[in-house]
Amino acid sequence: MAPPERDLRLMAFMPAPKHPLFIAVSKGFEFSLKWVIMHANNVPALNIGDLHINPPIIQGGMGVKVSGANLAAAVADTGCAGIISSAGLGQFEDCPRGDLLGQAVESLRQEIRKARAMSDGIIGVNIMHVLSHYAQLAKASVEENVDLIISGAGLPLDLPGFLDGKNIKLVPIVSSARTFKIICKRWNLHYNKLPDAVVVEGPKAGGHLGYTSESLLDNTAPNLDEIVTEVLDVANSFPKKIPVIAAGGIFDGWDIAHYLRLGAAGVQMATRFVCTDECDVDINFKKAYLNAHSEDDITIIKSPVGLPGGVSKSEFVEKVKRGETIPFKCSYKCLKTCDPTTAPYCIAKVLANAARGQLDKGFAFAGSNAYLCDKIVPVKSLVQELTEQLEEALTNPVKNKCSIK
Numbered sequence: 001m002a003p004p005e006r007d008l009r010l011m012a013f014m015p016a017p018k019h020p021l022f023i024a025v026s027k028g029f030e031f032s033l034k035w036v037i038m039h040a041n042n043v044p045a046l047n048i049g050d051l052h053i054n055p056p057i058i059q060g061g062m063g064v065k066v067s068g069a070n071l072a073a074a075v076a077d078t079g080c081a082g083i084i085s086s087a088g089l090g091q092f093e094d095c096p097r098g099d100l101l102g103q104a105v106e107s108l109r110q111e112i113r114k115a116r117a118m119s120d121g122i123i124g125v126n127i128m129h130v131l132s133h134y135a136q137l138a139k140a141s142v143e144e145n146v147d148l149i150i151s152g153a154g155l156p157l158d159l160p161g162f163l164d165g166k167n168i169k170l171v172p173i174v175s176s177a178r179t180f181k182i183i184c185k186r187w188n189l190h191y192n193k194l195p196d197a198v199v200v201e202g203p204k205a206g207g208h209l210g211y212t213s214e215s216l217l218d219n220t221a222p223n224l225d226e227i228v229t230e231v232l233d234v235a236n237s238f239p240k241k242i243p244v245i246a247a248g249g250i251f252d253g254w255d256i257a258h259y260l261r262l263g264a265a266g267v268q269m270a271t272r273f274v275c276t277d278e279c280d281v282d283i284n285f286k287k288a289y290l291n292a293h294s295e296d297d298i299t300i301i302k303s304p305v306g307l308p309g310g311v312s313k314s315e316f317v318e319k320v321k322r323g324e325t326i327p328f329k330c331s332y333k334c335l336k337t338c339d340p341t342t343a344p345y346c347i348a349k350v351l352a353n354a355a356r357g358q359l360d361k362g363f364a365f366a367g368s369n370a371y372l373c374d375k376i377v378p379v380k381s382l383v384q385e386l387t388e389q390l391e392e393a394l395t396n397p398v399k400n401k402c403s404i405k
């Protein structure tokens, strides 16, 4: 029997199963279905304007060459935000004198494009304010249309000046409510803008830390709970919602739940993402975490950046702590605060060596909970585990297993 005339008319508009339009539509449907299944959970999203990060986790930017496109894209695929660190990308050591700028900017562009090609998720960059080419790296990130720029290690007072009217979220990193107030005041005054969110980094974080070495070593630095509470007071004093994101030592879903209950809208985690298959560093770097078994295996060094930093202990670290110097030639001057004529070693080279797995010539930055990492897993499994723990922690508030003291 011939189909009725109306059905024939409809069929004329329906693409044939092998038609590219049909394939595109069904692929789109398949993708959306996969996305819905993957993101079906009972945890609150971290909303930064129109960016919805779910589960509410930002993977912290990790230089040198620790969080590149590979890690950021894998994280972004899970619904979290993946962050590329702009510090020390490319072969900066071989760069002819004066050419670091072009090289650093081009390497960052390539890394962003690579991540975008690998994932449709949320991709941001971390730019330390202490980097010599901060302005150019910020401009390039804006031109490449990243979703967010996260910036600390110095005061990013000029960051909104690079925005060029785009809807890119700007997120400063602070270690105190006082610093946050200064940033809000300046941005408001000069750019009529407030931060889209703020990361509060406590003393247990990895990388360079905004505290004195002494306060870290004798445990007198304020703890993350105190700083988050103070920053929340400042954030809540503005009519615009500024999500507060807690960072430093957050290891599992119970820790995340702890900060959500305190009033944070999400967390930034870095150390935990090092021990993943997709993390861009050499296996020896990851093993430095796996080989740490107690808090004592993580220590504090004074970096030539002018800030202390948490690292995993090694013979090389002992050498540096004893004051031994590692002579070097610098043709790139990558940090505003580094004086290559007096610096005991080149921090960029030392970190690049570590990323390559040469831990006899470099050290691995690490958060104070790095010793809790006991295996290398795919990013997807890690995020799934964190989400399940967070779901359980939010539904069982009595069972408090938070690991942060």
Ligand SMILES: Cc1cc2nc3c(=O)[nH]c(=O)nc-3n(C[C@H](O)[C@H](O)[C@H](O)COP(=O)(O)O)c2cc1C
Pocket (backbone or CB within 6 Å): 059, 060, 061, 062, 063, 064, 066, 085, 087, 126, 127, 128, 151, 152, 153, 173, 201, 204, 205, 206, 207, 208, 247, 248, 249, 250, 268, 269, 270, 271, 272, 364, 365, 366, 367, 368, 369
């Ligand atoms: C290996 C490593 C490198 C890091 N590099 C940077 C960096 O280049 N810029 C920055 O702002 N923060 C850096 N951080 C800090 C993280 O982005 C993050 O805020 C912090 O480590 C969170 O604490 P957690 O590692 O305990 O989760 C680094 C952390 C680690 C572990």
